[in-house]
Amino acid sequence: MFQAWLLDKASGTFQAELREIDESRLPPGDVLVQVLHSTINYKDALALTHRAPVVRNWPMVPGIDGAGIVLESRHAAWKPGDRWILNGWGVGETHWGCLAERASLRGDWLVPVPARFDTRQAMIIGTAGYTAMLCVQAIAAHDLRPEHGEVLVTGATGGVGSIAVALLARRGWKVVAVSGKPEREDYLRALGAAEVLPRQSLSEPGKPLQKERWAAVVDTAGSHILANACAQTRWGGVVAACGLAQGMDFPASVAPFILRNVTLAGIDSVMQPLGARRAAWAALADELDASQLEAVAHDIRLDQALEAAQALMAGRVSGRTVVNI
Numbered sequence: 001m002f003q004a005w006l007l008d009k010a011s012g013t014f015q016a017e018l019r020e021i022d023e024s025r026l027p028p029g030d031v032l033v034q035v036l037h038s039t040i041n042y043k044d045a046l047a048l049t050h051r052a053p054v055v056r057n058w059p060m061v062p063g064i065d066g067a068g069i070v071l072e073s074r075h076a077a078w079k080p081g082d083r084w085i086l087n088g089w090g091v092g093e094t095h096w097g098c099l100a101e102r103a104s105l106r107g108d109w110l111v112p113v114p115a116r117f118d119t120r121q122a123m124i125i126g127t128a129g130y131t132a133m134l135c136v137q138a139i140a141a142h143d144l145r146p147e148h149g150e151v152l153v154t155g156a157t158g159g160v161g162s163i164a165v166a167l168l169a170r171r172g173w174k175v176v177a178v179s180g181k182p183e184r185e186d187y188l189r190a191l192g193a194a195e196v197l198p199r200q201s202l203s204e205p206g207k208p209l210q211k212e213r214w215a216a217v218v219d220t221a222g223s224h225i226l227a228n229a230c231a232q233t234r235w236g237g238v239v240a241a242c243g244l245a246q247g248m249d250f251p252a253s254v255a256p257f258i259l260r261n262v263t264l265a266g267i268d269s270v271m272q273p274l275g276a277r278r279a280a281w282a283a284l285a286d287e288l289d290a291s292q293l294e295a296v297a298h299d300i301r302l303d304q305a306l307e308a309a310q311a312l313m314a315g316r317v318s319g320r321t322v323v324n325i
């Protein structure tokens with residue numbers, strides 16, 4: 001038996017419960033793992049609170065992220081005792097996930113924990129941090145560098161935002177953070193933000209082209225914030241769009257793309273091939289130090305996951321929530 005959160009609709013209404021589950025109920029997989037740490041990403045919070053249709057098979061064990069130790073393996077790349085990280089691949093959506101003591105996963109999905117990190121540090125980063133690195137790499141892939149100007153990070157106190165601020169500041173960028181939490185300005189400055197703008201400065205409908213300011217943008221918000229960020233991006237800039245915290249819509253015009261050569265770079269962490277994941281994790285290990293990770297982390301137990309998800313949905317969480325399993 002193992003403990004896991006189980007999301008179900010069998011009774012006709014949605015239920016999220018911490019349950020004892022028999023190992024024989026685990027889905028097929030070629031690697032049986034012990035999950036030592038997981039985390040509460042935005043998507044996990046949506047699943048646990050049933051605020052959006054993240055879960056596509058019922059019943060479901062949520063948890064799109066995990067890190068731990070291999071217990072049994074029929075996959076050539078993995079053996080008992082190996083330390084693994086799992087991010088995405090539909091785990092916690094269509095395949096039982098990592099808010100659980102055990103998981104049955106596919107070896108092809110797993111990335112080794114970089115030597116510099118323990119499994120808790122890997123989950124401080126989690127999908128949020130790995131996505132932040134994909135955004136930073138998308139900006140760098142367009143040969144944009146700190147000398148080209150300022151970089152904007154939206155939803156800055158969130159998981160993706162916090163780690164994006166830290167990574168970009170460490171690469172030498174002047175980071176301007178947008179946040180709806182004015183009381184967290186010190187937190188953002190400690191991570192490396194040079195300036196903090198109120199969320200309202202970007203969240204209302206704006207003109208299709210505005211005064212040019214950003215050399216690059218990491219956007220976690222979508223909707224008007226993304227539209228305004230594009231409208232303020234300088235000629236030749238890149239906007240890496242990964243999130244929808246304000247909304248799924250994109251009320252914008254093509255003007256920034258056709259008149260200012262702006263590139264809108266879509267970022268999806270879930271289906272990234274293994275090579276890109278390994279490269280992102282290697283860069284995270286090179287560029288984030290333990291003190292930066294501790295600055296964004298707060299720890300909970302497995303039984304507190306639902307409460308933490310509700311707090312995240314209510315906008316009461318900054319940084320990264322690590323679940324100690």
Ligand code: NDP
Pocket residue numbers: 041042043127128131154155156157158159160161178179180181199203220221225241242243244245246247267268269270312315317318319
């Ligand atoms: P968090 O909940 O940790 O952070 C989201 C942040 O967005 C909040 O902290 C808040 O920051 C800001 N925010 C909240 N509500 C609103 C609103 N109504 N309008 C504008 N901003 C708002 O989530 P994550 O960092 O884990 O994820 C951020 C986004 O990125 C989510 O939409 C998530 O689904 C997406 N995502 C996408 C991935 C991909 O592969 N494409 C992978 C990971 C995440 P503040 O108060 O500082 O403004």
